[in-house]
Amino acid sequence: MTSVLQLLGMPEAAANHAKGIDELILYVHLLMASLFVGWLGYFLYVIFRFRKGANPKADYVGARSHTSTYLEIGVAGVEAVLLIGLAVPLWAKAVDNPPKPEEKPVEVQVMAQQFAWAAHFPGVDNQWGKQDVKFADRSNPFGLDINGDPAAKDDVAVVTEAFLLPVNRPVIALISSMDVIHCFKVPSMRVTQDAIPGLSIPVHFTPNKIGDYTITCAQLCGNGHSAMRGFFKVVSQEDYDKWYTEKSKAGGGSFE
Amino acid sequence: MEIPYTYKARPDTGLYNAKVGIWLFLASEIMLFGALFSAYILLRVSAPDGFWPDVALAWPRGLLNIPIGTFNTAVLITSSVTVVLAWAALKMNNFARFRWLMVVTVICAFAFLGIKSFEYNDKFSHYVVRLKDGKAVTGHLEVNGKHPGFWNFADQWSLGRLEAEKVEHIEIAVDPARDIHGHVKHVEGASHDHAKQKIATADIAFLGSYTPATHPFFAVYFLITALHGLHVLGGALVLAYFAFPGAKMWKTNPEQFTNRIEVGGLFWHFVDLVWIFLFPVVYLL
């Protein structure tokens, strides 16, 4: 199955939920392809057979069969199956079932700005530092109160370089933006979520392949839209822990 | 061929062209004002709880002048009844009565607009001042002993301007506690209504008049009432045209003329209808 989609150029999936999405894409395309091929075959046959030279006198009534009605019902049926069987449950899983605390999800706040992505982790104390818009600027997109709030001291804030995520652990990312609408899109993870100023919207996924990944921006956000990328690496739990404690120790929400 | 049914009803629909046209137009107007009302409601339900101006983005209530608004409502209702009576006068072949009823309608329309423009001006010179200690006060502003002029939309004060022009303090005639639900409150210590209060520029965190930039409520209020006002103006001009230059048609084609008045009246009633909703929604809620 994956091979068909890879043939079409889709990057290899690297998250647990991707399978469902890929399957849906595949099945819809199978439906489309069979309809298209069937219709096209019929179409070419008809315009050949009923060209004026071959059929000088048209038939007033034309087709008499009811195949088309069954076909239409069939299309509706398949769509309904895909809808109820795949699309709705997939979506429900994506938005209604965030990982439970027992699953030890990694929590990260992702902030978009023209034209970069930044990530913010609570640090080893697992406490989010206080944030206020009055502290926010380009280097401190999260508006962390570094000097005022002790909980902010060990927060990890990664502004330009790649951040790390552990493999096989659910990630909850809270997507937001400080200026215009951006869109957090990681093709390999099959994750897309608009970053809308004024809202912070959770997405979750479980990376399952170690590697380097790129975040692109999929919503026009100004003249730097095409260059707006972010990077993260999916690494083993040990590597992640090492990086995380180091970063957190460096303290003050270290800004690159 | 001539265009049929310009004033005679088409048998199967029972309507003449212009009547179909005006109802179509009104259907689209429903969507236009409907979208604006929807925007109002959406913004309002997502506004934070609490009382404006204590909470900067809570929804303000009771800021508009209810007696004036009530009076204006009555004016518009009157014009609505005069226009339908004018149409009835034509039906009864009484042109003289038609004309004076139409004149009354147009006068009402301009009275409405005139009153509205006073209300607008009142808002432009009404300010909210938020102090650095979190308190807030609303009232009429006085800078260097001067009130801002009439329709001073272009001549607005902001904190930036106060600082730029090195104004050290302003005076504000604090709003009376006219609101029975008590949500327009004043800074403690203001002893009586309309008491002037001196505020040092250095203490001010924000200063803005009741203009669209200050709060989404004002943005909505100005947008909807201005759009409604434009409708009133346009309608009034058309009705005035019917009453005088356009009335020539009464001699040549009275039936079509009567229809025109009916169509004009339908538009006018619609404008009234919008106001009937607008008034409670922006003035009272």
Place this chain on the structure above:
Amino acid sequence: MQATDTHAHAHGQKGHSHDHHEPGFFSKYIFSTDHKVIGVQYGVASLIFLFFGFLLVLAMRFQLANPGKPIPVVGALLEKLLGSDMAPGGNLSGDLYNSFGAMHGTIMVFLAIVPILFGAFGNYVTPLQIGAPDMAFPRLNMASFHVYFIGGVVMFASFFTPGGTARSGWTSYSPLASVTDLANRFDGQTYWLIGMVFLITSSLLGSVNFIATIIQLRCRGMSWMRMPFFVWAQFVTAFLLLLAFPPLEAAGLMQLMDNLFGSSFFLPQGLVVNGTALAVSGGGSPLLWQHLFWFLGHPEVYVLILPAIGIVSEVIANNTRKPLWGYKSMVYSTMSVGFLSFIVWAHHMYLTGMGTKIATFFQTTTMMISIPSVIILTALFISLWGGSIRFNAASLFALSFLPMFGIGGLTGLPLGFNASDIYLHDSYYVIGHFHYVVAPGTMFAVFAGIYYWFPKITGRMMNETLGKLHWAGSLFFMNCVFAPMFIQGFKGMSRRMYDGGTTYFEGVDPTALSLNKMITMCAVGLGVAQLPFIINFFSSIFVGKKVSSDNPWDATTLEWATPTPPPHGNFASEPVAYRGPYEYSVPGAKSDFTPQSEKP
């Protein structure tokens, strides 16, 4: 009636030399209230805009294929015209690319395709097909064109404002649209909004007029189910415009307030742009704009496609020489599409953070709307069965419309399922999807319509050979341009990428980038393929073969029962419709077509 009869005849004669009121140039061509003249005005203006929209996208395509290289010749010109910050060294800057993209979308949709389908064909053909002397409100009709024209001028003028045109996409999402040029409040975006207010007003005037005309001015015997399908399509389209545009007008006014008066309809609190906090009150909602925009935006795409299907149906019925199969089901499907198109809009907003319930609602309605579309298309397919199909330029375009719309429509399905849209959203897959419906779809219908009705409008036929050349070239290049975009979309290429995805794909997937080059070359080819058309179009006006009769295609509908070209007032005598619109090859009839107006 008597007086007008002779009047009409007098105009009908060629080379008329009357002594009575010969209208001057202005009242004849500029301030005419005749629906046919207005139709032609719309047609000419929108073809020019179509061409302009294409030039914009050509510059963009060049940039996509050769990031960092200046555009030959044109680049220098752009630098002169728009300044070196916009086109440094003949390159498109990111801002200029975005400007062109936004204006390409806006111009193509609002100034080219809708005006040509609704304004031009709708105006010219609808009254003729229902046997009406003109539109119900001729002066409103004229006003509609003039307002459209002013809107176009405003849009065009915005290219030369300091700071350039609108550059937040044709969707103009806030806050981007309000914060791109903070220093200059009266920027391109403001022009865009003012232009849109004009265009919307024009559409509203037009749609009131169309609906009133179709309801009131149908001639005797023209019952609802005897109306040509084209008229039905225009009727439903007019309703879409009438009821979907006002919310965008409201939204436009709100964004205008945000831009000019600093209000915060669409701006939330605490925006930090470029490292500085924005001095606005906040309290607005960016999603509100999107809802209001797409409340129009989705019906708008059916405004693009329904008249196109209408044209295609006329041409197909005529060239298969048989009635449309399932005419009634097509009419009902069109109405359901029209109705449903008002409640699917948020399928453009799946990824703005939607809960399961609302997303399920919108994807269900989206799937529902595909069913009537399938029914309409299927009916057209089946109409071919048993026909005696003539292949001329018009019918070739109409026939190839079907599979092209098929591809476009079918690729709408994976976008309509929200779970697959997670991957495909805002990628080139979307670009491919909608260009298949609007470019080889809608544009092919436009071409079919032009070839089909040209003889009625000018009294001369267009050249068939050039027409077929035009068809072959267009079909080939259209597919070469838009099919590869699906692949790019699968690869994860986002749209509106000024560098063509180079930053993302360089060293990762070179094919994605080489496809860019190929698409661009084919887009140039597509332009070249239009040359036969342009030559054909202009030369045929003057030297085309004169029509042999008023009804050169042996068609049944009423527009062919008028003199050619139709005089003021259209019909010599009041027409009567005695039968359905497509009585071709009626068994026992003396010829293979029985016009609607022929006495039984």
Place this chain on the structure above:
Amino acid sequence: MSEQSHNAAASHDDHDHDIASHIKTYLIIFGALLLGTVITVLMYYVDFSSMAVTVGVALFIASIKAFLVAAYFMHLMSEKKLVYSLLVISAIFFTGLMGLTLWGTHDTPKNTLMKTVYVP
């Protein structure tokens, strides 16, 4: 209305009478509208303690007034079917616009785990 008559109104005496009775209705409605306005304003000074009730009452009175204007001044009481269907359509779409927009902005993914202090 008879086909031949050019002066629609003048030709029929009973028509005149009809109109006269209409005028009476118009004046009654006028009174009712003014009364409605007064009631709306009075309602404002009653504290319903619940916002929903306040809104409901205000809109209810407004709707009655709107009904009176539409039904009598705009003659919707005796209008043709066509006009009704038109109004029904726009009412449906207006409801859709308002309802779905509100629903859409309120049905959002649950943010259960993380409490952010700062939303820009």
